[in-house]
Amino acid sequence: MATATAEHHENYLTELKTIKSWLLTLDHKRVGLLYLFSIVFFFLIGGTAAALFRLDLATAEADVLSHETYNKLFTMHGVVMIFFFLVPSVPAVLGNFLLPLMLGAKDVAFPRLNLASWYIFMIGGTFTLVAVLMGGVDTGWTFYTPYSSTYANTNVIMAALGVFITGFSSILTGVNFVVTVHKMRCPGLTWFRLPLFVWSLYATSLIMVLGTPVLAITIFLLILERGLGIGVFDPKLGGDPVLFQHMFWFYSHPAVYIMILPGFGVISDVMACFSRKRVYGYEFVAMSSMAIAVIGFFVWGHHMFVSSQSIYAGMVFSFLTFLVGIPTAIKIFNWTATMFRGSVWLEAPMLYALGFIGLFLIGGLTGLYLSTMALDVHLHDTYFVVAHFHYVMVGGMMMAWLCGVHFWWPKMTGRLYSAYWSKMSAILVFAGFNFTFFPQFIMGYMGMPRRYHIYPKEFEVFHQMSTLGASIMGLGLLMALCYFTHSWFRGEKATQNPWYAFGLEWTHTQTPPITHNFEEDPVVTREAYDYEDESIYTNEDKARA
Amino acid sequence: MSADHHDHPPYQAHHFDSMEQQNQSSMMGMWLFMAQEIMFFGGLFAAYMAYRFSYPAAWVAGASTLDVNLGFINTLVLICSSFTVILMVMAARKGSDKGIMGWLVATMVLGAAFLGIKYVEYTGKFDHHLFPGKNFDTHYVMGKMAAHPEKYAEFKGMGIDWVHELVGHESHDHESGDKHHGSEDDHAKEGAHGDAGDHGDHGGHALPADATAPLGIALYFGLYFAMTGTHALHMVIGIGIGIWLLVKTKRGAWCSEYHPYIEYFGLYWHFVDIVWIFLFPLLYLI
Numbered sequence: 001m002a003t004a005t006a007e008h009h010e011n012y013l014t015e016l017k018t019i020k021s022w023l024l025t026l027d028h029k030r031v032g033l034l035y036l037f038s039i040v041f042f043f044l045i046g047g048t049a050a051a052l053f054r055l056d057l058a059t060a061e062a063d064v065l066s067h068e069t070y071n072k073l074f075t076m077h078g079v080v081m082i083f084f085f086l087v088p089s090v091p092a093v094l095g096n097f098l099l100p101l102m103l104g105a106k107d108v109a110f111p112r113l114n115l116a117s118w119y120i121f122m123i124g125g126t127f128t129l130v131a132v133l134m135g136g137v138d139t140g141w142t143f144y145t146p147y148s149s150t151y152a153n154t155n156v157i158m159a160a161l162g163v164f165i166t167g168f169s170s171i172l173t174g175v176n177f178v179v180t181v182h183k184m185r186c187p188g189l190t191w192f193r194l195p196l197f198v199w200s201l202y203a204t205s206l207i208m209v210l211g212t213p214v215l216a217i218t219i220f221l222l223i224l225e226r227g228l229g230i231g232v233f234d235p236k237l238g239g240d241p242v243l244f245q246h247m248f249w250f251y252s253h254p255a256v257y258i259m260i261l262p263g264f265g266v267i268s269d270v271m272a273c274f275s276r277k278r279v280y281g282y283e284f285v286a287m288s289s290m291a292i293a294v295i296g297f298f299v300w301g302h303h304m305f306v307s308s309q310s311i312y313a314g315m316v317f318s319f320l321t322f323l324v325g326i327p328t329a330i331k332i333f334n335w336t337a338t339m340f341r342g343s344v345w346l347e348a349p350m351l352y353a354l355g356f357i358g359l360f361l362i363g364g365l366t367g368l369y370l371s372t373m374a375l376d377v378h379l380h381d382t383y384f385v386v387a388h389f390h391y392v393m394v395g396g397m398m399m400a401w402l403c404g405v406h407f408w409w410p411k412m413t414g415r416l417y418s419a420y421w422s423k424m425s426a427i428l429v430f431a432g433f434n435f436t437f438f439p440q441f442i443m444g445y446m447g448m449p450r451r452y453h454i455y456p457k458e459f460e461v462f463h464q465m466s467t468l469g470a471s472i473m474g475l476g477l478l479m480a481l482c483y484f485t486h487s488w489f490r491g492e493k494a495t496q497n498p499w500y501a502f503g504l505e506w507t508h509t510q511t512p513p514i515t516h517n518f519e520e521d522p523v524v525t526r527e528a529y530d531y532e533d534e535s536i537y538t539n540e541d542k543a544r545a
Numbered sequence: 546m547s548a549d550h551h552d553h554p555p556y557q558a559h560h561f562d563s564m565e566q567q568n569q570s571s572m573m574g575m576w577l578f579m580a581q582e583i584m585f586f587g588g589l590f591a592a593y594m595a596y597r598f599s600y601p602a603a604w605v606a607g608a609s610t611l612d613v614n615l616g617f618i619n620t621l622v623l624i625c626s627s628f629t630v631i632l633m634v635m636a637a638r639k640g641s642d643k644g645i646m647g648w649l650v651a652t653m654v655l656g657a658a659f660l661g662i663k664y665v666e667y668t669g670k671f672d673h674h675l676f677p678g679k680n681f682d683t684h685y686v687m688g689k690m691a692a693h694p695e696k697y698a699e700f701k702g703m704g705i706d707w708v709h710e711l712v713g714h715e716s717h718d719h720e721s722g723d724k725h726h727g728s729e730d731d732h733a734k735e736g737a738h739g740d741a742g743d744h745g746d747h748g749g750h751a752l753p754a755d756a757t758a759p760l761g762i763a764l765y766f767g768l769y770f771a772m773t774g775t776h777a778l779h780m781v782i783g784i785g786i787g788i789w790l791l792v793k794t795k796r797g798a799w800c801s802e803y804h805p806y807i808e809y810f811g812l813y814w815h816f817v818d819i820v821w822i823f824l825f826p827l828l829y830l831i
């Protein structure tokens with residue numbers, strides 16, 4: 001199909017332009033963009049839900065929402081943000097786009113399966129949205145029994161089916177990525193020459209393949225329980241609701257690492273590029289991802305310290321949870337050491353990355369509070385927990401996702417965005433985020449339980465700070481939406497390598513890439529992040545430096 | 546298709562450099578898929594373990610209602626189907642489309658036979674009101690327990706003290722019907738389903754008026770249906786894939802070097818068989 005005219009200006013975006021060519025595309029880059037648009041859509045839904053109940057929580061009384069609506073909104077916020085934004089955010093958008101490019105491959109191992117994953121994702125999302133339109137679900141995103149089995153009179157089955165179906169999208173993406181990393185690396189690209197983003201995707205994909213099916217069977221049993229009353233989670237028939245918690249967290253704790261490991265990968269790549277240095281202790285950063293993936297499968301019980309779990313099991317879970325702190329700390333130290341004596345360049349992606357490190361550090365350290373059994377009894381189900389996981393999930397993963405989108409946006413679209421507004425947005429999101437969630441640590445410590453619609457007057461000031469901060473963060477995010485939209489249509493054309501970054505995706509293919517990625521099959525002869533090598537700079541760049 | 550692909554076999558996808566790479570990739574993908582299948586069934590087996598240890602008496606009582614003979618026949622049927630699947634793969638490696646289709650049909654017939662026998666078993670369970678939910682009724686189970694009270698001697702405090710009292714009583718009390726009108730009605734219902742012969746299972750022992758089923762009996766049947774149902778669903782999907790493969794084979798999609806889906810179907814079918822090899826002893830025998 002190649003036409004003779006202007007072959008170098010053709011790229012994967014311009015080669016075919018029909019809607020059909022997008023909906024039937026087998027190109028991993030287009031699938032990545034399909035995911036990008038989809039998850040931004042879901043993010044806006046989840047964000048709107050959050051905005052509504054945060055507004056309501058500004059006063060101690062219920063003034064905007066009824067109690068039922070409040071419950072449904074926080075459930076929707078959780079379900080949509082976790083399963084339809086955080087889990088697919090970095091792997092499905094950036095992972096799909098970048099993995100084959102970083103490996104020097106023409107595509108992922110199974111392109112058709114990849115497109116199918118997106119359709120499965122959208123079908124799952126549709127089920128969940130239908131459940132919302134039919135009146136919503138009020139169980140909380142965890143679907144704990146018996147809220148979800150005996151005592152719910154909402155569309156639990158519909159929402160649960162949505163999550164069940166979406167899970168298969170996750171599993172298939174995981175299978176695809178693991179095989180791609182094993183089998184599609186170009187000549188010379190050994191395991192320890194892989195970008196750390198690939199390592200973190202690999203670790204994530206293993207969790208997706210081995211963890212998600214357990215969520216699937218748990219939801220399946222929940223649907224049988226609710227629909228047919230088979231009794232597995234019903235104490236009246238001898239079943240145990242705590243078994244649901246065990247099975248649910250067996251997936252959902254590793255899922256927390258699905259939601260953060262890819263972010264680690266983004267930060268590693270961005271840190272190296274904007275410090276102009278090799279990532280300090282590359283092998284340790286790579287292996288710490290694998291360690292987190294493995295240990296992450298054995299810590300689920302720390303969600304259940306107060307739910308009749310044996311105290312000895314609790315001690316083991318507590319110990320293993322502390323253990324996760326070690327590989328995580330290795331990463332934080334190594335990123336910091338990467339910046340040390342580097343030439344730190346404060347563009348928007350780097351601002352997001354620095355924000356990530358600070359916020360994730362707070363999120364991680366408060367995780368140690370919560371893994372201490374005695375302290376957890378006090379803090380369990382309070383706003384302290386809410387603040388902790390938002391510091392990790394929003395301060396961590398959402399920041400990392402934004403960091404990655406800012407970093408690779410020129411590669412994906414071939415256009416630049418406003419440097420000024422993107423920095424403003426990064427600062428607003430960072431400040432607004434802290435304003436939103438830091439007060440929640442304090443009120444949680446003082447005993448404010450999570451998921452309460454009305455609360456004692458004394459917590460009002462903290463809630464108001466939260467609501468104010470959320471507005472600032474919302475403003476920063478909307479700002480990003482605006483300049484990205486502008487950039488998509490009108491943005492200045494990007495050069496091939498605007499960040500002078502290392503990696504096959506920058507140095508070996510045009511921007512945006514052609515459909516089959518590389519004009520010539522790449523061969524790798526050196527390690528990742530070889531920023532001491534000056535050959536990536538053109539003479540023009542050297543003059544600028 | 547661009548010109549540089551002319552020396553590749555037609556079935557090599559554009560994004561692979563060699564057939565070796567393509568074959569290894571798809572084989573690895575299949576094994577990873579099976580790993581997720583193991584985790585999927587693993588959740589069910591974990592639930593099984595938790596409740597089996599909590600409610601051992603319910604497991605003995607529940608298993609006594611299953612027909613070991615039918616289960617055994619089904620096990621044989623599946624083992625035979627594993628054999629025919631191997632013959633199908635062998636035929637594919639020799640490049641014989643006729644062989645593939647013949648053995649594939651044989652495999653699917655055996656799979657259908659398995660599902661047919663399963664259907665008979667399920668019907669029996671439904672007739673005895675053993676499907677958990679609104680119509681769940683334990684009289685049939687208690688009748689089975691009364692027939693062999695000695696099996697429950699080791700279980701204390703499971704809500705089945707009445708069974709322990711039956712041990713050693715050799716009474717063949719034909720008037721026992723007066724004592725439990727409730728279950729009499731139930732037997733009438735069973736009679737309507739044409740299962741009157743099952744009365745014989747009650748043996749010589751009367752079912753006392755205060756008889757209760759062991760704790761957790763609903764869970765045994767809940768898990769029985771969830772586990773065998775999920776397994777049967779995999780069989781149905783397998784047969785569906787088999788039909789698709791038949792069409793593809795008929796169109797001549799394979800040769801001795803290239804028949805990946807035949808190989809993966811073989812792996813999948815073996816996996817589903819192995820799940821049953823675990824289910825049969827766990828649910829029927831122990």
